[in-house]
Amino acid sequence: MGSNLNAISFGAGKINIDDIVRIAKSDEKVALSKDALFTKRIDEGVRFLDQLLKEEGHIYGVTTGYGDSCTVEVPLDLVHELPIHLTRFHGCGLGNFFSPEQGRAILVTRLVSLSQGYSGVSWDLLNLLVAMLNNNIIPVIPEEGSVGASGDLTPLSYIAGALIGERDVYYDNRIMLSAEAFALAGLVPITLRPKEGLAIMNGTAVMTALACTAYSRAEYLAKLMTRITALASLALKGNSNHFDDILFSVKPHPGQNQIAAWIQHDLNHHTHPRNSQRLQDRYSIRCAPHIIGVLQDSLPWLRSFIENELNSANDNPIIDGIGEHVLHGGHFYGGHIAMAMDSMKTCVANLADLADRQMATMVDVKMNHGLPSNLSAAKGDRRFINHGFKAIQIGCSAWTAEALKLTMPASVFSRSTECHNQDKVSMGTIAARDCLRVLQLTEQVAAATLLAAVQGIWLRIAQGELDKSSLTPEIHCMLDDIGSFFEMIDEDRPTDKLLRETIAYIQQQRWTLYA
Numbered sequence: 476m477g478s479n480l481n482a483i484s485f486g487a488g489k490i491n492i493d494d495i496v497r498i499a500k501s502d503e504k505v506a507l508s509k510d511a512l513f514t515k516r517i518d519e520g521v522r523f524l525d526q527l528l529k530e531e532g533h534i535y536g537v538t539t540g541y542g543d544s545c546t547v548e549v550p551l552d553l554v555h556e557l558p559i560h561l562t563r564f565h566g567c568g569l570g571n572f573f574s575p576e577q578g579r580a581i582l583v584t585r586l587v588s589l590s591q592g593y594s595g596v597s598w599d600l601l602n603l604l605v606a607m608l609n610n611n612i613i614p615v616i617p618e619e620g621s622v623g624a625s626g627d628l629t630p631l632s633y634i635a636g637a638l639i640g641e642r643d644v645y646y647d648n649r650i651m652l653s654a655e656a657f658a659l660a661g662l663v664p665i666t667l668r669p670k671e672g673l674a675i676m677n678g679t680a681v682m683t684a685l686a687c688t689a690y691s692r693a694e695y696l697a698k699l700m701t702r703i704t705a706l707a708s709l710a711l712k713g714n715s716n717h718f719d720d721i722l723f724s725v726k727p728h729p730g731q732n733q734i735a736a737w738i739q740h741d742l743n744h745h746t747h748p749r750n751s752q753r754l755q756d757r758y759s760i761r762c763a764p765h766i767i768g769v770l771q772d773s774l775p776w777l778r779s780f781i782e783n784e785l786n787s788a789n790d791n792p793i794i795d796g797i798g799e800h801v802l803h804g805g806h807f808y809g810g811h812i813a814m815a816m817d818s819m820k821t822c823v824a825n826l827a828d829l830a831d832r833q834m835a836t837m838v839d840v841k842m843n844h845g846l847p848s849n850l851s852a853a854k855g856d857r858r859f860i861n862h863g864f865k866a867i868q869i870g871c872s873a874w875t876a877e878a879l880k881l882t883m884p885a886s887v888f889s890r891s892t893e894c895h896n897q898d899k900v901s902m903g904t905i906a907a908r909d910c911l912r913v914l915q916l917t918e919q920v921a922a923a924t925l926l927a928a929v930q931g932i933w934l935r936i937a938q939g940e941l942d943k944s945s946l947t948p949e950i951h952c953m954l955d956d957i958g959s960f961f962e963m964i965d966e967d968r969p970t971d972k973l974l975r976e977t978i979a980y981i982q983q984q985r986w987t988l989y990a
């Protein structure tokens with residue numbers, strides 16, 4: 476742990492979205508900070524809780540039942556069993572399991588919160604979390620069962636349960652009991668101290684971790700849809716004046732302007748028309764900066780919501796060991812992440828819709844300015860039996876409809892629960908899961924539209940209507956790269972593998988866009 480000199484450290488300084496995404500995707504090592512104030516906070520939190528227990532014998536969630544059961548006084552000889560019960564009765568998660576990558580993101584996000592030093596947890600607990608990450612022992616966490624406002628209690632119980640050796644983990648490409656994985660890695664499960672079960676579970680780590688990964692995908696999609704729009708405009712012989720910088724200077728949304736400037740650059744457009752003879756393109760090309768710009772302009776506030784939640788102590792009660800206070804509140808309430816995810820999924824689904832409309836325009840001879848029907852590259856008689864992008868375009872309609880359907884906000888579906896103690900909850904984890912699904916569907920539509928636009932450009936070049944030398948080096952480079960795995964569709968063939976490969980490249984953020 477401490478010996479990892481290059482490891483990113485927790486407990487001093489802010490952690491950002493990119494850190495979480497990077498650590499989730501790799502086996503990058505983590506460590507606890509040696510910062511003096513951080514060390515003092517952890518030491519004093521533990522000391523203060525021990526002292527309170529000795530002197531007053533009464534602390535909520537330590538010597539009482541949980542939530543609505545807080546009026547139940549637990550006899551002192553049973554207090555040490557309470558955290559184990561908390562982890563066990565919340566072991567009722569259902570649905571699919573988060574992937575190892577998502578599990579890593581959740582684990583590290585909980586570590587960021589606990590290492591704020593306001594949760595009263597011990598070094599043993601923090602060290603074991605660090606060791607789990609560094610040995611890649613990742614809890615198998617079910618996706619469903621959190622209302623996102625008593626924290627992600629149920630899914631996070633799978634971290635707490637793993638720490639005491641009782642739940643399944645991913646380790647060494649297998650799923651096994653955490654006790655077994657710990658033994659193989661030379662680690663020992665811990666006994667949770669009073670308050671430690673609550674500290675792990677009573678927070679927003681699941682939704683916040685998912686929000687970090689969603690942010691990274693959405694940020695990339697904004698750039699990718701910008702590039703796809705430029706490619707579609709080239710394929711459609713579009714009007715590059717629509718992205719003119721003087722035009723955009725009169726509407727000052729900075730993100731929208733950025734998108735327009737990127738498209739203008741991609742289209743090699745450097746002149747300003749005195750009075751244009753050109754037709755106006757359909758909105759899915761002409762208004763692309765206005766559509767993608769909504770996401771682009773939202774990214775700063777989305778980042779700030781997510782990173783403030785990430786760098787927060789989001790459990791209850793808050794333990795200020797240095798000042799000697801037990802502070803009761805509701806910091807497990809994930810309202811900011813709920814709103815960020817509900818908003819992000821709306822912005823992203825609009826990109827699916829945008830791409831779907833661009834696709835529809837490119838395949839349709841009534842709108843595509845002289846490209847073949849369904850963008851088929853078949854020639855002569857072969858045209859009669861070949862169908863080009865027809866089924867892919869139908870697929871886009873389906874993926875887009877599904878994405879748009881998922882934009883129903885989750886945050887407005889608060890249910891009063893837990894005997895009306897939790898009578899207003901955030902549903903942030905559902906919002907985050909919806910958002911990830913919308914991202915997946917949108918990446919699918921984007922992959923299809925990207926391939927169609929590239930095929931459209933190749934056809935246009937072959938028809939002698941687009942001069943290759945007029946393209947920017949960046950566009951050349953991307954076309955060449957796509958040509959390395961995508962052959963023009965002339966004779967009908969199944970394209971599912973090609974589409975999956977292209978989606979994977981999008982998710983790996985293969986193309987460096989507008990760096």
Ligand SMILES: N[C@@H](Cc1ccc(O)cc1)C(=O)O
Pocket residue numbers: 541542543624625626628677791792807893
């Ligand atoms: N989130 C509750 C605690 C709680 C924990 C577990 C429960 O099952 C219910 C409530 C609080 O801090 O007030």
